[in-house]
Amino acid sequence: MSEGIETHRVWRVGADIDTDALAPGAYMKFGIDEIARHCLQRQRPEFAANVRPGDVIVAGPNFGIGSSREQAPAALVRLGVRAVIAPAFSGLFFRNAFNVGLVLLTCAEAEAMEEGERIAIDPLHGRITRAGGATLVCEPLPSFLLDMAEAGGLFNLLKQRYSVKER
Amino acid sequence: MAAPQTLAQKLIAKACGRAEVAVGEIVTCDVDLAMFHDSSGPRRLKPMLEALGGPLWDTSKIVLVIDHYVPEADDESRRIVRIAREWATEQRLPNVYDSVGICHVVLPEHGHVRPGMFCVGGDSHSPTGGAFGAYMFGIGSTEMLGVAVSGQIWASVPETLRMHWRGRLARGVTAKDMMLHMIGRFGMNGGRYQAVEFCGAAVTALSMQERMTLSNMSAEMGAQTGLIAPDAVTLDYLRAAGVTDETDIAHWQSDPDAQAETHDFDAGALAPQVAAPHSPANTRDVDAFGDVAVQVAYIGACTGAKLDDLRAAASVLEHRRVARGVQLMVAPASVHDREAARREGVMSILEDAGAQVLGTSCGACSGYGGQIPEGSTVISSTARNFKGRMGAETAQVYLGSPFTVAASALRGRITDPREVMA
Numbered sequence: 001m002s003e004g005i006e007t008h009r010v011w012r013v014g015a016d017i018d019t020d021a022l023a024p025g026a027y028m029k030f031g032i033d034e035i036a037r038h039c040l041q042r043q044r045p046e047f048a049a050n051v052r053p054g055d056v057i058v059a060g061p062n063f064g065i066g067s068s069r070e071q072a073p074a075a076l077v078r079l080g081v082r083a084v085i086a087p088a089f090s091g092l093f094f095r096n097a098f099n100v101g102l103v104l105l106t107c108a109e110a111e112a113m114e115e116g117e118r119i120a121i122d123p124l125h126g127r128i129t130r131a132g133g134a135t136l137v138c139e140p141l142p143s144f145l146l147d148m149a150e151a152g153g154l155f156n157l158l159k160q161r162y163s164v165k166e167r
Numbered sequence: 168m169a170a171p172q173t174l175a176q177k178l179i180a181k182a183c184g185r186a187e188v189a190v191g192e193i194v195t196c197d198v199d200l201a202m203f204h205d206s207s208g209p210r211r212l213k214p215m216l217e218a219l220g221g222p223l224w225d226t227s228k229i230v231l232v233i234d235h236y237v238p239e240a241d242d243e244s245r246r247i248v249r250i251a252r253e254w255a256t257e258q259r260l261p262n263v264y265d266s267v268g269i270c271h272v273v274l275p276e277h278g279h280v281r282p283g284m285f286c287v288g289g290d291s292h293s294p295t296g297g298a299f300g301a302y303m304f305g306i307g308s309t310e311m312l313g314v315a316v317s318g319q320i321w322a323s324v325p326e327t328l329r330m331h332w333r334g335r336l337a338r339g340v341t342a343k344d345m346m347l348h349m350i351g352r353f354g355m356n357g358g359r360y361q362a363v364e365f366c367g368a369a370v371t372a373l374s375m376q377e378r379m380t381l382s383n384m385s386a387e388m389g390a391q392t393g394l395i396a397p398d399a400v401t402l403d404y405l406r407a408a409g410v411t412d413e414t415d416i417a418h419w420q421s422d423p424d425a426q427a428e429t430h431d432f433d434a435g436a437l438a439p440q441v442a443a444p445h446s447p448a449n450t451r452d453v454d455a456f457g458d459v460a461v462q463v464a465y466i467g468a469c470t471g472a473k474l475d476d477l478r479a480a481a482s483v484l485e486h487r488r489v490a491r492g493v494q495l496m497v498a499p500a501s502v503h504d505r506e507a508a509r510r511e512g513v514m515s516i517l518e519d520a521g522a523q524v525l526g527t528s529c530g531a532c533s534g535y536g537g538q539i540p541e542g543s544t545v546i547s548s549t550a551r552n553f554k555g556r557m558g559a560e561t562a563q564v565y566l567g568s569p570f571t572v573a574a575s576a577l578r579g580r581i582t583d584p585r586e587v588m589a
Contacts, residue, residue: 016355016446018553018556020553020555020556021553021554024534024555025533025534025535025555025556025558026534026555028206028534028535029236029243029247029535030243042554042555042560061356062354062355062389065355065356065389066291066551067290067291068288068289068290068293068305068306068307069206069207070307070308070309070310090355090356090360090389091360091389091391092291092304092305092306092307092360092386092391094360095306096306096307096309096310099307099309099313100307100309144321153309154310154312154313155215155218155219155309155312158219158221158312158313158316159219162219162220162316
């Protein structure tokens with residue numbers, strides 16, 4: 001991998017990670033900081049304390065199944081997760097993730113990536129470059145979703161739109 | 168000549184003001200109704216709305232249901248519910264249902280969901296509205312904020328997966344069993360966030376509330392929405408709910424030659440289904456679980472505690488008592504259904520059988536309640552058995568129909584209801 005390109009450390013989790021695993025029901029009455037402290041506590045007890053801004057999660061299929069609670073992707077954003085990469089996502093989680101500024105990459109070969117490896121991601125072109133230089137291809141994303149995640153989520157876009165109207 | 172359209176395409180075409188739409192197109196739709204509850208709604212929307220400074224788009228199209236944190240169990244719950252109530256007053260919301268039942272049941276009870284509508288809900292079980300021939304799906308709070316200020320939302324026109332059920336269900340077998348079977352076969356994401364349409368003689372024969380159970384659990388199949396074309400059963404229900412609008416049911420049907428992926432099922436051959444911990448897709452025929460002893464039997468939620476569900480449980484438990492050591496909890500899905508069940512004698516049958524009757528709210532299904540003991544094995548009429556979902560990390564939760572839950576409560580182990588039905 002050429003120097004100067006930002007790389008991201010991989011956290012591996014399995015298939016069918018549900019929204020209760022990301023934002024457990026028992027903590028839903030609290031704010032996002034408290035929910036984030038318990039994010040993935042069953043699957044990866046050390047995750048919430050040790051994840052660093054810019055890290056990525058690589059998961060098995062069906063990441064984000066379950067509830068509409070957007071605290072599930074928001075907890076990952078709160079912890080600084082740059083992106084989640086999986087062979088398939090829950091559709092509802094998919095919308096929520098981009099709405100709160102989290103990039104998801106759908107990649108059939110995601111599970112080839114290993115715990116702790118450093119990868120580079122190019123969401124715009126749907127490409128992942130692995131530590132050894134191999135490239136993985138991701139499904140293309142509608143540009144308006146990438147723009148939304150880039151802007152930090154739908155709220156920021158709405159803020160722009162409504163403050164323009166006021167002028 | 169126009170291309171043949173599925174029901175899903177017709178509903179989206181109307182919502183985006185077009186004659187027809189093609190699968191895969193991304194369109195902007197006008198929302199006819201936005202529903203949210205105390206958990207996903209005001210406590211999250213209010214601060215964002217204030218920060219935006221924009222007004223609400225149309226309060227007449229917003230329905231607020233307070234069903235998650237009631238009855239208030241602690242200070243945090245009281246705070247969340249208070250925000251919802253104060254916000255409703257502040258915004259002069261015309262449609263507020265406070266502590267009268269679970270949103271997905273309360274909404275149709277009051278005639279809010281009608282054929283041809285395009286609706287969103289701040290809850291994952293919002294596809295329940297699809298039982299009325301409306302395009303309804305769940306969204307998160309930030310996306311709801313977008314709807315609340317603009318009245319619009321984007322949609323990708325879905326493919327349709329047609330689930331065709333021929334024949335007729337045997338006695339003691341329900342819509343819940345059909346759904347568990349389909350989720351077991353296709354998996355939790357088998358719906359690929361497309362539209363599922365349920366059809367065939369076995370679906371047509373179902374009551375409106377049973378149809379709602381099908382659409383409700385489309386969420387567990389990973390579909391965006393779960394549609395059932397409206398018919399005379401739909402119209403009867405709507406009329407009873409006070410809806411006086413004319414409905415063009417002939418239009419809100421998939422065209423016969425519209426493109427869809429069809430799967431065939433024989434309702435008559437279906438046995439009661441049970442999903443083992445910790446996934447609704449972990450489903451087999453009930454007889455695979457005959458050795459499993461249960462300590463808790465739970466009848467609750469929008470999925471499994473409507474009037475028809477309570478009736479089903481009572482038909483098993485009449486003149487009987489649950490087994491020693493089994494705790495039977497019943498949390499009716501709405502006050503309306505609970506009172507109707509009371510008038511019919513259904514509630515007294517359940518109480519005489521030993522049931523503890525809980526509040527008409529989401530309760531243990533959302534894991535907010537703390538009713539399920541740690542370490543227990545549970546048979547539940549709810550929709551989800553993810554680890555920890557019902558609030559107890561170490562509980563083993565099995566899912567089944569209300570018939571199966573009642574029969575299992577009676578015997579103290581997972582039981583095929585057909586063995587105990589008179």
